[in-house]
Amino acid sequence: xxxxxxxxxxxxxxxxRLDVQSRLDAGKTQEERNARGQFSTPPxxxxxxxxxxxxxxxxxxxxxxxxxxxxxxxxxxxxLQCTERGRIAAxxxxxxxxxxxxxxxxxxxxxxLRLSVGDxxxxxxxxxxxxxxxxxxxxxxxxxxxxxxxxxxFLLQRALRGAASARLSGxxxxxCYFLLLAHAWMAEDGIAAWLIxxxxxxxxYGKQVREYLLNRVTLLRLHLFDPKDVQFGDALVSSAVLFFxxxxxxxxxxxxxxxxxxxxxxxxxxxxxxxxxxxxxRWPRLPFSLDGQPQAGYTLADFFTxxxxxxxxxxSFFILTREQVERHKLPWKFFxxxxxxxxxxxxxxxxxDEDGLPRIAPLLFLLDCPxxxxxxxxxxxxxxxxxxxxxERTVAQRYLCRHRSPWYSQEQRPPAQFLCTYMGRGAxxxxxxxxxxxNHSCATAPNVYLLLYPTASLAxxxxxxxxxxxxxxxxLSTMTPASVLGQARTYGGGLRKWEPRELGRVPxxxxxxxxxxPSKPRTTTHQLRLFGEKRTTAVS
Numbered sequence: 001x002x003x004x005x006x007x008x009x010x011x012x013x014x015x016x017r018l019d020v021q022s023r024l025d026a027g028k029t030q031e032e033r034n035a036r037g038q039f040s041t042p043p044x045x046x047x048x049x050x051x052x053x054x055x056x057x058x059x060x061x062x063x064x065x066x067x068x069x070x071x072x073x074x075x076x077x078x079x080l081q082c083t084e085r086g087r088i089a090a091x092x093x094x095x096x097x098x099x100x101x102x103x104x105x106x107x108x109x110x111x112x113l114r115l116s117v118g119d120x121x122x123x124x125x126x127x128x129x130x131x132x133x134x135x136x137x138x139x140x141x142x143x144x145x146x147x148x149x150x151x152x153x154f155l156l157q158r159a160l161r162g163a164a165s166a167r168l169s170g171x172x173x174x175x176c177y178f179l180l181l182a183h184a185w186m187a188e189d190g191i192a193a194w195l196i197x198x199x200x201x202x203x204x205y206g207k208q209v210r211e212y213l214l215n216r217v218t219l220l221r222l223h224l225f226d227p228k229d230v231q232f233g234d235a236l237v238s239s240a241v242l243f244f245x246x247x248x249x250x251x252x253x254x255x256x257x258x259x260x261x262x263x264x265x266x267x268x269x270x271x272x273x274x275x276x277x278x279x280x281x282r283w284p285r286l287p288f289s290l291d292g293q294p295q296a297g298y299t300l301a302d303f304f305t306x307x308x309x310x311x312x313x314x315x316s317f318f319i320l321t322r323e324q325v326e327r328h329k330l331p332w333k334f335f336x337x338x339x340x341x342x343x344x345x346x347x348x349x350x351x352x353d354e355d356g357l358p359r360i361a362p363l364l365f366l367l368d369c370p371x372x373x374x375x376x377x378x379x380x381x382x383x384x385x386x387x388x389x390x391x392e393r394t395v396a397q398r399y400l401c402r403h404r405s406p407w408y409s410q411e412q413r414p415p416a417q418f419l420c421t422y423m424g425r426g427a428x429x430x431x432x433x434x435x436x437x438x439n440h441s442c443a444t445a446p447n448v449y450l451l452l453y454p455t456a457s458l459a460x461x462x463x464x465x466x467x468x469x470x471x472x473x474x475x476l477s478t479m480t481p482a483s484v485l486g487q488a489r490t491y492g493g494g495l496r497k498w499e500p501r502e503l504g505r506v507p508x509x510x511x512x513x514x515x516x517x518p519s520k521p522r523t524t525t526h527q528l529r530l531f532g533e534k535r536t537t538a539v540s
Contacts, residue, residue: 010081013107014043020103021072027099041074041139041195048263049241050078053137053193056220056243062089064190066133068120068140068182070095072104075137076113088112092133094120121159121177125184134190140178142197145171145205146399166212169205176200176209183216186246192217198224198240201283202502210283213242214274218249221256223263249274297520298512301504304452308422308500309445310338310366310413313400317390318367318410319446325365329382335365337443342421342435348477349438356442366444368410413444416451417469418476423448423497434498436476438469450503452476461515468514475510 021040041049057063063083067075070093079088093108093115095101101117108115116123126132148156153170156177160166163184168176175196186192200206213219221243241263253274260267277283300306312318320328325335337357339350344360351359369376369383377384387408390396401407419437437449445451454462462468512519 010077013080013111014077016107017072017074017077017104018043020107021074024072024100024103039139039142040071043074043078045195045263046074046139047078047081049193049195050075050137051082052221052241052263053135053191053243054079054082056191056245057135060087061134063087063135064090064133064187065135065137066092066094066185068094068136068138068178068185070104070115071100071139073108073113075139076108076111079135079137080111090114090133092116094118094123096120121156121174121181125163129187132187132190133185134187136182136186136190136192138178138182138193139195140175143174145173148174166208168208171203171205172208173197176205179209180212183212183246188246190246192242192244192246194242195239196242198238201240210277213244214249214278216248217244218247218253219244219255219274221258223258223260223266226259226261226267298508298517299504300452300506300508300511301501303455303458303508303511304418304504305455306500306504307413307416307451307453309447309449309451310411311400311447312366312410313398313404314390314393314395315446317393317395318408319364320367321362321364328386330367330386331380331383334369334380334383335367337441338364338366339419339439339441339443339445339449340364341446341448342437345437348435350441350443352441358439358441358443366410367408369406370409372406413451414453415439415442415444416453418452418454418473419445420450420452420476420498420503421448422450436473436479438473450498450500458515471514472511475514479506 025040054063063079065076065079065088067073070076073093076091076093079091091111091113093104093113095104095115095117096119098117101115105115145153156174157167159181160168160177163181166180168180179194179196182192200209219242221241223241223243225239254271255274255277256269257272258266258269319338320330320335325332339345339358340360340362344362353359357363371379373384373387376387390408395401396407404410417439419439421435421437439445462472509519
């Protein structure tokens with residue numbers, strides 16, 4: 001059995017690597033590392049991933065190793081610890097940041113590693129099979145899409161079209177490009193192990209990644225970590241490890257789904273028929289089973305148009321107290337009330353004063369001006385001076401602001417009577433980390449809320465019978481945690497989050513009954529084994 005082979009040399013190298021890593025990380029701000037996605041893999045986790053990957057290689061096959069997001073070489077260090085040096089026929093690393101690459105090159109001198117400094121996504125892959133790699137292990141940079149410039153996205157899409165004839169959503173992070181572009185570097189039947197955010201399983205921009213894993217390679221195993229166990233102390237992300245072989249999958253192929261804190265000693269392991277995954281819009285998360293659960297005929301999307309609250313780009317600049325507005329002598333006609341964070345709201349109902357303002361402290365107002373800068377400068381000098389302060393603070397250059405015209409205007413989100421908190425961690429009184437809130441005020445809401453606007457038919461029913469409002473709110477407030485959390489995304493540390501479309505999929509037959517609507521046909525999925533063969537039966 002493959003196991004860690006600590007020697008004096010590998011112990012010394014790993015100790016030096018950890019010292020270099022610590023020193024380099026301390027020299028960068030958290031913002032810089034977030035933008036570049038520079039989160040080093042913990043040594044124990046790297047060792048488990050490499051051990052599991054090496055076991056998937058045939059016998060004593062010579063190893064041609066590549067680590068595309070090299071950093072200081074945490075996976076290469078693990079490889080040296082678990083493999084005889086003579087078995088490593090070739091080893092290559094690629095690192096874009098010279099701050100990491102230069103000391104790493106000195107560290108691994110004499111080990112046979114070839115370290116290239118440059119952008120892996122723009123490099124030419126090997127032209128012959130003999131030059132390709134049969135063991136690829138990578139923790140790619142987790143750079144969110146808003147950290148990528150238009151030019152970077154253009155280059156990434158061009159590289160992807162050339163290498164894989166594929167295209168990714170503009171919302172995809174850099175790690176998605178790494179995974180797809182690395183395919184051209186892999187030898188036939190080679191093994192890859194990828195440590196990536198698990199959100200690819202459920203978001204729309206992860207569709208191309210899921211299709212790649214099901215159709216172009218043989219996905220051997222997908223390991224999910226317990227969301228409460230954050231693998232990276234400096235990044236709030238729930239992680240997954242993918243193991244696959246560069247071979248077209250067999251028709252009856254099954255994937256091993258594992259779950260737990262350890263890759264080598266998972267708490268749960270299940271076989272998943274790949275065809276069952278192809279039938280799913282989102283991939284399931286272990287250890288939860290959907291056996292025998294009915295799919296609701298009605299969902300919240302049948303009764304509400306659900307929108308995210310307003311994302312300002314810089315709340316500290318655009319959201320002000322009454323005192324701040326008056327101190328800067330800003331014109332009130334460009335301000336509207338906006339709710340504070342849910343943690344400032346006691347209970348789940350917001351009352352209003354005679355002017356419609358929420359009875360909440362602090363009382364906040366949102367700056368939203370549609371006038372062009374020339375008009376502001378000519379007509380409202382105090383507002384012009386405030387906007388100039390925003391420019392000095394680089395607010396106008398923030399991602400959201402520079403994509404708005406003018407940069408100080410806001411999305412239009414009318415006040416919503418029904419709200420849902422956007423994310424949460426604690427269980428709360430209802431046993432779920434979400435809250436439905438009834439809003440009687442004229443305040444709109446920031447993007448820490450989801451706004452539920454009744455559809456035309458529901459709005460008419462509420463107008464004809466105002467008493468339905470409290471009954472509807474009671475239904476929303478007493479939804480079972482399972483019915484809502486089944487649609488929510490899970491992140492590191494047990495954080496739950498849901499987008500409008502996901503909240504819209506929550507079952508809502510109780511609302512249909514309240515409105516005396518006819519029942520919809522429902523289907524119940526009976527799974528003969530967890531995520532295995534399925535039989536779907538219509539239920540009237």
